[in-house]
Amino acid sequence: MEHEDFKFYKNWRTLLSTTRHTEIGILYLWTAFINLLLAGSSAAIMRLQLGGFEGIVTPDTYYTLVTLHGLAMLLFFVPPVFTGLANYVLPKMIGAPDLYWPKIIALAYWMFASSSIMLWSSLLIGHAPLGWTLYPPNSIIIPDPGVDIVIMAVVLVGISTVISAINFLMTILRLRHPSVKFTLSSLPLFVWAFLATILLMIVALPPLAIGGIMLLLERHLHADFFMGTGDALLWPNVFWFFGHPEVYILVLPAFGVVSEVIPRMARRPIYGRRAIALSSILIAFISYFVWIHHMFTTPTSLYIDIAFMVTTVAVAVPTGIKVFNWVATLYKGRIRVCTPMVFSLAFVGVFIIGGITGVWLAWIPFDYAVHGTYFVLAHFHFVVWPIVFALLSGIYYYFPYMTGKMFHEKLSKVSFALLLIGVLGTYLPWIELGLMGMPRRYYEYPAEYGSLQDISTFFTFFIVAGILVFIVDILTSIRSGKPVADREDPWGGGKLGMPDFAPVQHSLNLNGSAFQYHYPHPRPAIVGLFSSVAMIGGYLILNGVYSLGIMLIAIFIVLLAEWFDFDYLGKFSTLARYLSEFTLEKLERARRSDALIAVLWFIFSEAMIFGTAFTAYMFLRASYVARFGTWPPIGVTPVETTPVIINSIFLFSSSFTIQLAYSYYTKKDYTKFLVLLNLTTILGIIFITGQIREYLTSGLAISNTIYGSTFYLITGLHGFHVIMGLIFMALVTAAALKGTLGFERKGFVEAATIYWHFVDIVWIFVLAIVYFNLAGIIAAYCGIHF
Amino acid sequence: MPLIPKPVEEWYKEFSKQEKIWIAIALAVAIILAATTLSWPLIDPKHEVPSSAREFNPTAYKEIANNFSSIYNGKLVPPNTDIYIAAQQYFWSISTLVLKKGVDYRFHLGSLDVIHGFTIVGNGTVYSIMVMPGMEYVFTMNFKNAGTYYVICSEYCGYGHGSMRMVIEVVA
Numbered sequence: 001m002e003h004e005d006f007k008f009y010k011n012w013r014t015l016l017s018t019t020r021h022t023e024i025g026i027l028y029l030w031t032a033f034i035n036l037l038l039a040g041s042s043a044a045i046m047r048l049q050l051g052g053f054e055g056i057v058t059p060d061t062y063y064t065l066v067t068l069h070g071l072a073m074l075l076f077f078v079p080p081v082f083t084g085l086a087n088y089v090l091p092k093m094i095g096a097p098d099l100y101w102p103k104i105i106a107l108a109y110w111m112f113a114s115s116s117i118m119l120w121s122s123l124l125i126g127h128a129p130l131g132w133t134l135y136p137p138n139s140i141i142i143p144d145p146g147v148d149i150v151i152m153a154v155v156l157v158g159i160s161t162v163i164s165a166i167n168f169l170m171t172i173l174r175l176r177h178p179s180v181k182f183t184l185s186s187l188p189l190f191v192w193a194f195l196a197t198i199l200l201m202i203v204a205l206p207p208l209a210i211g212g213i214m215l216l217l218e219r220h221l222h223a224d225f226f227m228g229t230g231d232a233l234l235w236p237n238v239f240w241f242f243g244h245p246e247v248y249i250l251v252l253p254a255f256g257v258v259s260e261v262i263p264r265m266a267r268r269p270i271y272g273r274r275a276i277a278l279s280s281i282l283i284a285f286i287s288y289f290v291w292i293h294h295m296f297t298t299p300t301s302l303y304i305d306i307a308f309m310v311t312t313v314a315v316a317v318p319t320g321i322k323v324f325n326w327v328a329t330l331y332k333g334r335i336r337v338c339t340p341m342v343f344s345l346a347f348v349g350v351f352i353i354g355g356i357t358g359v360w361l362a363w364i365p366f367d368y369a370v371h372g373t374y375f376v377l378a379h380f381h382f383v384v385w386p387i388v389f390a391l392l393s394g395i396y397y398y399f400p401y402m403t404g405k406m407f408h409e410k411l412s413k414v415s416f417a418l419l420l421i422g423v424l425g426t427y428l429p430w431i432e433l434g435l436m437g438m439p440r441r442y443y444e445y446p447a448e449y450g451s452l453q454d455i456s457t458f459f460t461f462f463i464v465a466g467i468l469v470f471i472v473d474i475l476t477s478i479r480s481g482k483p484v485a486d487r488e489d490p491w492g493g494g495k496l497g498m499p500d501f502a503p504v505q506h507s508l509n510l511n512g513s514a515f516q517y518h519y520p521h522p523r524p525a526i527v528g529l530f531s532s533v534a535m536i537g538g539y540l541i542l543n544g545v546y547s548l549g550i551m552l553i554a555i556f557i558v559l560l561a562e563w564f565d566f567d568y569l570g571k572f573s574t575l576a577r578y579l580s581e582f583t584l585e586k587l588e589r590a591r592r593s594d595a596l597i598a599v600l601w602f603i604f605s606e607a608m609i610f611g612t613a614f615t616a617y618m619f620l621r622a623s624y625v626a627r628f629g630t631w632p633p634i635g636v637t638p639v640e641t642t643p644v645i646i647n648s649i650f651l652f653s654s655s656f657t658i659q660l661a662y663s664y665y666t667k668k669d670y671t672k673f674l675v676l677l678n679l680t681t682i683l684g685i686i687f688i689t690g691q692i693r694e695y696l697t698s699g700l701a702i703s704n705t706i707y708g709s710t711f712y713l714i715t716g717l718h719g720f721h722v723i724m725g726l727i728f729m730a731l732v733t734a735a736a737l738k739g740t741l742g743f744e745r746k747g748f749v750e751a752a753t754i755y756w757h758f759v760d761i762v763w764i765f766v767l768a769i770v771y772f773n774l775a776g777i778i779a780a781y782c783g784i785h786f
Numbered sequence: 787m788p789l790i791p792k793p794v795e796e797w798y799k800e801f802s803k804q805e806k807i808w809i810a811i812a813l814a815v816a817i818i819l820a821a822t823t824l825s826w827p828l829i830d831p832k833h834e835v836p837s838s839a840r841e842f843n844p845t846a847y848k849e850i851a852n853n854f855s856s857i858y859n860g861k862l863v864p865p866n867t868d869i870y871i872a873a874q875q876y877f878w879s880i881s882t883l884v885l886k887k888g889v890d891y892r893f894h895l896g897s898l899d900v901i902h903g904f905t906i907v908g909n910g911t912v913y914s915i916m917v918m919p920g921m922e923y924v925f926t927m928n929f930k931n932a933g934t935y936y937v938i939c940s941e942y943c944g945y946g947h948g949s950m951r952m953v954i955e956v957v958a
Contacts, residue, residue, distance in 0.1 A: 059945040059946075060945060063942070063945065063947075066942075129944070129945065130942075131942045135901055135941075135942070136900075137899065137900045137901070137919060138900050138901070138942070138943065138944060141899075141900070227919075227920075231918075231920065232901060232918050232919050232920060233918055295916070297903075297914055297915050297916040298916045298918055299918070299921060299923070306823060306824065309823065310820060310823055310824070313819075317812075317816075368913055368914060368915075369912040369913060369914070370912060370914075371903075371914045371916070371940070372903050372905070372914055372916070372940040372941055373905075373912070373914075373940065435912070436907075436912075437905065437907035437912040437938075439903065439905060439938060439939070439940035439941075440940075440942075441942040441947060442947065442948040443945070443947070443948050444948045444949070445948060627842070627920075
């Protein structure tokens with residue numbers, strides 16, 4: 001355990017190069033808390049403006065703070081802080097030596113850190129007065145660069161979250177201790193809850209990324225997605241397809257923490273363990289089918305509204321199962337009223353207010369009354385504050401593990417009391433305000449709402465005080481807290497038959513030598529921090545500053561290539577392989593065959609991107625036909641199909657060559673393998689050249705109605721993936737030429753093959769939908785005008 | 787030490803009698819709720835969703851709405867007259883609408899620039915519609931109580947979002 005107390009953050013070298021899951025977890029927690037303080041300060045300023053201190057900010061700044069408060073709390077505070085907690089506890093809970101890819105989680109962390117910097121720097125660069133939902137046309141017609149920075153930070157944090165989600169998934173699937181089975185009654189409840197969260201992250205965040213890219217394209221290249229021939233209703237659909245699962249991404253880990261804390265503090269096994277575990281997955285599943293409830297007051301068909309109302313109300317069922325089981329666990333328990341427990345109990349209590357108001361909002365007639373009012377705000381603040389309670393419960397519960405010290409019991413309870421009073425006092429008036437019809441996002445408001453706003457502001461001081469007390473408590477406890485007597489089991493859960501952590505499977509210390517599985521590696525941090533530089537490069541290119549933009553992206557690519565070279569081609573890989581013959585052998589063998597599974601999950605996430613793009617095409621087309629009655633749009637000549645057929649033949653034949661190459665690889669005929677692999681690369685390059693030729697000669701511009709916009713979006717996305725596949729194959733070739741591509745790297749080759757097949761399969765859909773108008777043909781066959 | 791407090795056979799435990807009763811009650815409630823919810827449009831077919839997606843020309847619509855406003859602003863709108871309202875950053879095309887109590891009025895509503903929210907507040911009523919640009923909304927409204935209602939913007943539209951107001955006077 002002595003390594004846990006190593007002060008990695010005292011030295012910037014160790015800080016940048018750590019890949020240890022506990023240390024990355026703690027970094028996540030600190031960074032997320034800085035985001036909390038900044039986002040909380042934004043909220044406090046907004047609160048002062050609304051109650052008693054009118055005029056302390058301009059409307060411009062006020063609405064920028066609205067945007068940043070929402071985005072920072074929902075994307076840059078809660079998911080990262082739970083990712084941090086999971087980084088720390090999840091491997092220990094399942095008895096894993098570390099996360100599946102220690103370097104990738106470091107990369108995900110530094111990308112998150114760099115996107116956080118980007119988000120807050122938007123305040124210095126400009127204003128983003130949008131609201132966190134970024135609804136167009138406002139997010140398009142406001143030319144401020146602050147808006148671009150915010151959108152890019154959101155896209156970047158989305159990518160970081162997906163990467164870390166796949167990493168966690170592989171950890172849960174592959175690195176469990178043999179005693180931890182993948183069953184409802186064996187896997188810890190936090191892990192079940194986090195597993196559900198991961199599944200949501202992988203599905204929900206890619207649509208947000210593609211939505212963000214569509215916004216940027218419309219802002220800078222005048223594409224027509226949301227304005228002009230496009231439809232502003234597309235964005236709420238894309239956004240809330242991400243946005244609703246996102247709120248379950250926030251709440252599910254909180255459920256997990258509470259399910260871990262309550263039984264140990266009530267000193268009673270959790271009641272209905274399997275039901276709680278299963279309900280997490282059920283919530284994740286249902287949450288994909290509820291997004292329309294954010295748009296009940298827009299022109300959607302009543303039948304669709306009702307279907308989504310039913311699914312939304314159905315979410316209350318698995319959530320109710322959890323609440324009843326927690327309460328049943330408390331029944332006849334010997335409850336220890338210590339800080340983690342009081343926070344968990346407050347979670348259950350306050351969450352019920354948030355949950356019930358949510359069920360009311362799901363009813364369409366009620367939503368017509370309170371849509372967009374303070375009632376909605378009250379509802380989701382009563383959902384997110386319990387999440388913060390659960391989070392604090394988790395942090396206090398695992399604090400002795402993290403630091404070896406105990407927090408101040410009294411001080412932490414003072415903080416709890418202040419927070420609870422503050423939360424109830426601040427947000428209960430909002431329910432009344434909402435029923436009185438006060439809309440949200442008002443910089444100024446009529447006098448009749450004033451007294452309730454003042455009450456709300458008054459109680460905000462309790463929240464601020466509670467957070468300050470919490471900070472003081474944590475900081476002083478880290479420095480001079482009472483050392484814990486039993487570091488292995490500070491809460492005595494083991495004695496109750498409910499140990500917090502499972503035994504670790506692999507001992508990776510090499511006979512006391514310094515070289516460990518968590519070898520320090522600075523490259524993830526460098527690449528992660530430069531990811532935002534690459535985003536800014538892309539932004540400059542969109543704005544026509546080509547030389548600097550291409551240079552910034554080139555720097556990022558060089559850094560990536562250097563990392564790959566170091567790990568897979570250079571001296572280091574020989575060392576790693578040498579080591580693998582000893583202690584890492586067993587682990588490495590498990591990891592090798594897994595590259596395929598990991599790539600399949602990655603492809604699943606990519607499929608969501610393409611799914612979103614295709615759905616956007618269908619949506620825009622239906623909307624256009626309904627308004628203007630023709631397709632293709634007036635003044636557009638469809639793209640010629642003859643060249644694309646020839647082009648497709650090259651791409652499809654490359655699928656056969658790579659499969660043949662792979663079969664030679666399995667027969668260990670590396671010469672033929674390399675020849676066929678390079679043939680595949682050449683076919684891919686021919687295809688890309690053909691596409692570029694088509695872009696140059698078709699005479700279609702991206703700003704030429706929704707036809708041009710969706711055409712370039714979908715084919716451009718596909719082209720980007722072809723280039724990714726080509727890079728993948730170039731890496732395989734490089735490794736083969738260096739002689740580091742032995743048969744033990746089978747997974748790598750397998751992954752490259754599967755990825756290339758995926759690119760080809762997507763092309764079938766692109767051909768059918770974009771070029772050959774399959775949807776139109778089917779619709780005509782069914783007699784629908786489309 | 788295994789993490790599992792009890793052996794895995796716990797899986798195969800039969801449901802107890804109480805559990806079965808609870809499941810039956812929960813299922814029955816779910817079925818009743820689902821049946822009533824899904825049959826709602828059949829029971830209440832008059833419920834109208836304020837939507838009509840049709841070709842919408844902002845400049846032409848603005849002219850119609852301004853015409854309407856210049857005739858009827860502050861004056862009683864006679865029954866069987868269509869009401870045209872345009873939303874724009876940051877005002878409604880008409881500032882005072884006078885309507886008669888208990889009469890069906892046909893409203894036309896459209897946004898000329900960004901998303902606005904059309905929310906009626908007053909006399910204990912709150913009702914809101916999200917006004918997407920590029921569409922003309924047509925719906926019927928009937929005010930059952932006389933008095934003063936306010937129309938405010940409930941969907942963030944820009945700096946002046948809070949100052950977008952109009953008055954509906956309903957007279958007996």
